[in-house]
Amino acid sequence: MRLKTGSLSNGITRRCFLKVSAIWAGGAWIVGVPALSANPYRVLTDQEAEIMDALADCIIPPGDFYGGKDALVTRFIDRQIGPYGHLQKEKEMYQTCLSALNRGSKAEFGRNFVDLFEEQKIVYLTDIEGGKYNHQSNERGWGRFSPSAFFNTVRNHCMMGFYGSPDHGGNKDYVSYRMLGLF
Amino acid sequence: MKNKHVNAIVVGSGAGGGVVAKELSEAGLSVVLFERGGWAHYAAHGDDELTAQRSFPLYAFFGPDNERYRRVAVDRDGNQRIVYPNDWAYHNNAACVGSGTVNYGAMAWRFMEEDFTMKSTYGHIPGSTLEDWPITYADLEPYYEKVEWEIGVAGDDYQNPFAPWRRKPHPMPPFPHNREAQILEEAAKRIGYHPFPIPMLRNSVEYNGRPACVHVRNCVGFACPVDAKNGTQNTVIPMAIATGICELRIHSQVVEITMDASGRATGVTYFDKEDRKQTQTADIVVLAASATETPRLMLNSTNRLHPDGIGNRYDWVGRNLQGHAYCGADGLFEEEIYDDFGPGASVAICDFVHNNPGITGGAMLANEFIKLPYAYSSGYRPPGSARWGREHKEFQKANYRRNASIRGPVQEIPNFESRVEVAPDVLDHWGMPVAKISGFKLDEDIKTAEFIADKAEKWLQAAGAYKTWKNIPGTGVSGSQHQSGTCRMGNDPQTSVTDKYGRVHDVDNLFIADGSLHVTNGGFNPVLTIMALGYWVSDYIVNEWERGNRFR
Numbered sequence: 001m002r003l004k005t006g007s008l009s010n011g012i013t014r015r016c017f018l019k020v021s022a023i024w025a026g027g028a029w030i031v032g033v034p035a036l037s038a039n040p041y042r043v044l045t046d047q048e049a050e051i052m053d054a055l056a057d058c059i060i061p062p063g064d065f066y067g068g069k070d071a072l073v074t075r076f077i078d079r080q081i082g083p084y085g086h087l088q089k090e091k092e093m094y095q096t097c098l099s100a101l102n103r104g105s106k107a108e109f110g111r112n113f114v115d116l117f118e119e120q121k122i123v124y125l126t127d128i129e130g131g132k133y134n135h136q137s138n139e140r141g142w143g144r145f146s147p148s149a150f151f152n153t154v155r156n157h158c159m160m161g162f163y164g165s166p167d168h169g170g171n172k173d174y175v176s177y178r179m180l181g182l183f
Numbered sequence: 184m185k186n187k188h189v190n191a192i193v194v195g196s197g198a199g200g201g202v203v204a205k206e207l208s209e210a211g212l213s214v215v216l217f218e219r220g221g222w223a224h225y226a227a228h229g230d231d232e233l234t235a236q237r238s239f240p241l242y243a244f245f246g247p248d249n250e251r252y253r254r255v256a257v258d259r260d261g262n263q264r265i266v267y268p269n270d271w272a273y274h275n276n277a278a279c280v281g282s283g284t285v286n287y288g289a290m291a292w293r294f295m296e297e298d299f300t301m302k303s304t305y306g307h308i309p310g311s312t313l314e315d316w317p318i319t320y321a322d323l324e325p326y327y328e329k330v331e332w333e334i335g336v337a338g339d340d341y342q343n344p345f346a347p348w349r350r351k352p353h354p355m356p357p358f359p360h361n362r363e364a365q366i367l368e369e370a371a372k373r374i375g376y377h378p379f380p381i382p383m384l385r386n387s388v389e390y391n392g393r394p395a396c397v398h399v400r401n402c403v404g405f406a407c408p409v410d411a412k413n414g415t416q417n418t419v420i421p422m423a424i425a426t427g428i429c430e431l432r433i434h435s436q437v438v439e440i441t442m443d444a445s446g447r448a449t450g451v452t453y454f455d456k457e458d459r460k461q462t463q464t465a466d467i468v469v470l471a472a473s474a475t476e477t478p479r480l481m482l483n484s485t486n487r488l489h490p491d492g493i494g495n496r497y498d499w500v501g502r503n504l505q506g507h508a509y510c511g512a513d514g515l516f517e518e519e520i521y522d523d524f525g526p527g528a529s530v531a532i533c534d535f536v537h538n539n540p541g542i543t544g545g546a547m548l549a550n551e552f553i554k555l556p557y558a559y560s561s562g563y564r565p566p567g568s569a570r571w572g573r574e575h576k577e578f579q580k581a582n583y584r585r586n587a588s589i590r591g592p593v594q595e596i597p598n599f600e601s602r603v604e605v606a607p608d609v610l611d612h613w614g615m616p617v618a619k620i621s622g623f624k625l626d627e628d629i630k631t632a633e634f635i636a637d638k639a640e641k642w643l644q645a646a647g648a649y650k651t652w653k654n655i656p657g658t659g660v661s662g663s664q665h666q667s668g669t670c671r672m673g674n675d676p677q678t679s680v681t682d683k684y685g686r687v688h689d690v691d692n693l694f695i696a697d698g699s700l701h702v703t704n705g706g707f708n709p710v711l712t713i714m715a716l717g718y719w720v721s722d723y724i725v726n727e728w729e730r731g732n733r734f735r
């Protein structure tokens with residue numbers, strides 16, 4: 001469970017609580033929806049989102065301008081693979097491959113992906129990109145997805161989330177436009 | 184309710200169809216202009232790069248949609264896959280009123296005289312179906328002029344020593360250059376090239392009651408925020424509607440051309456917005472649905488007299504698909520050369536369109552439109568550059584405002600195997616077989632591209648780029664927004680689909696008025712030629728009509 005600033009004691013953030021209070025469904029106000037986490041995502045679990053944030057920060061690292069995580073690339077991806085998104089056909093890929101990426105990290109480095117040193121993450125991702133794990137995708141839980149193809153897709157989606165319009169959920173504060181001097 | 188019979192049906196409201204609808208209705212013919220999409224305005228789309236017509240990784244705002252449309256793409260090894268409209272292999276053209284003329288870059292090129300006589304000029308090219316057009320530049324010149332004045336072009340061809348002859352200048356003055364184009368213009372002159380301002384279907388001054396261009400960055404791929412870009416949707420189509428006898432019927436997907444027992448076209452079958460199957464009858468049917476959808480419609484329209492599709496007696500419908508073998512070069516500069524004065528492309532040369540020793544044809548070369556942030560994140564960098572990570576981000580920061588690109592649409596030499604077919608086992612939303620696209624570029628095209636890319640690279644070097652690299656196209660089939668050639672016009676019914684007036688050889692009242700007619704596609708963006716052909720074909724129909732020919 002990720003810690004959120006501003007959490008209420010019962011683990012529901014104020015923002016999340018207000019959002020839930022406002023759900024109108026099937027002609028009745030839903031009250032007391034149980035088991036709400038602080039997870040602001042529609043599809044990704046806490047753990048998947050955490051891995052995705054770490055991945056986004058490798059693809060677009062933070063520096064004098066936001067990296068992928070702070071630019072909300074994960075939110076962009078989550079929205080697009082969600083119910084009203086335009087990349088719904090990639091949902092299963094994310095649900096399979098983010099945990100497979102982590103499983104591989106444990107097998108290779110003995111640690112969760114998010115806990116690797118930056119250099120280790122880059123070595124690992126470079127190997128994935130280069131196809132090093134493609135032949136053993138089955139035993140590592142990648143299912144029908146090729147690790148290198150997954151990486152290429154995530155790379156592209158991160159670029160979309162970082163450099164595309166903030167209307168789609170990423171590019172927070174128009175960070176990429178400012179970085180390129182367009183704002 | 185049964186639709187009222189009209190004089191003419193026009194299928195497709197893009198560059199060709201919009202013109203035909205206006206010309207026929209102004210001549211007194213009642214017209215139904217069919218469009219599968221709806222109106223697409225700037226207010227509804229805005230500046231969203233991820234759904235614009237130039238790179239639409241999320242979806243294609245201007246259509247067609249991914250839910251109802253698909254095609255089959257065949258690669259060079261014969262592998263087939265189903266592709267959706269926002270996949271490059273779909274070869275998308277916008278599905279909205281005006282089609283690509285709403286969101287194009289709007290370069291307004293006349294083809295050169297040699298572009299109509301490619302076979303006479305260059306001889307037979309092995310493996311090709313290279314041929315002369317049945318009409319010449321002189322035949323089309325008055326119609327180019329009509330496009331330039333009625334739809335509106337800004338330019339000054341007198342600065343281009345290679346420009347074909349003309350009777351009348353462009354109606355609007357040319358556009359000024361941004362900083363990058365100024366640097367390129369000076370460099371071109373230094374090395375003996377002959378730079379000039381690109382003619383554009385865009386207002387450099389107020390024209391036809393619409394304002395001058397405000398030089399936004401989001402131009403190509405987008406609708407114009409001030410309506411200064413001239414397409415058929417804001418010129419000829421409103422003129423057609425204003426006649427009172429042209430009905431624009433949107434959200435209507437035409438699926439078949441209907442025929443009578445004598446082999447005459449009687450109209451079309453289509454699905455309306457509520458997916459109800461409808462028929463529309465007419466004296467004349469004009470197809471202007473693009474070089475992919477026009478042949479698809481013909482191949483999907485079979486009957487006893489036309490078992491392999493209308494106009495396809497000799498198996499030429501869908502053949503000779505071509506676009507352009509785009510090539511060029513990119514360069515990096517020490518200084519910032521980006522000044523955010525859009526749309527970017529404004530300086531061109533025609534030094535290498537023809538008369539290149541040992542080369543068949545060639546291309547004009549022009550500076551590239553402004554690269555938007557997402558597009559720049561994945562292309563336009565030296566081979567071997569980092570694709571992600573710290574180095575990638577640093578490259579973005581360092582070079583976004585310090586790069587220039589030159590691109591040229593290399594004239595492709597048509598071949599019989601590059602084609603549009605229908606895939607009988609893959610159906611669209613309405614149950615019709617979808618288009619199947621296969622083929623390749625000839626070695627000749629790659630050779631030309633290498634020659635042209637070298638000229639582009641030398642231009643960038645002369646402009647002071649400290650690092651340059653070439654862009655050479657792959658060998659896959661072209662098409663996309665420049666798609667053409669699939670129902671070529673010709674004098675011999677055995678080696679062409681229509682006569683020189685766009686009339687399908689064996690169906691007296693069926694015409695084509697889009698890029699399908701092109702025998703060859705020039706070393707230029709083709710839209711002005713498609714519009715000119717719209718006027719050319721219309722002129723023939725109207726003359727016949729006025730002589731009393733009712734095409735019955």
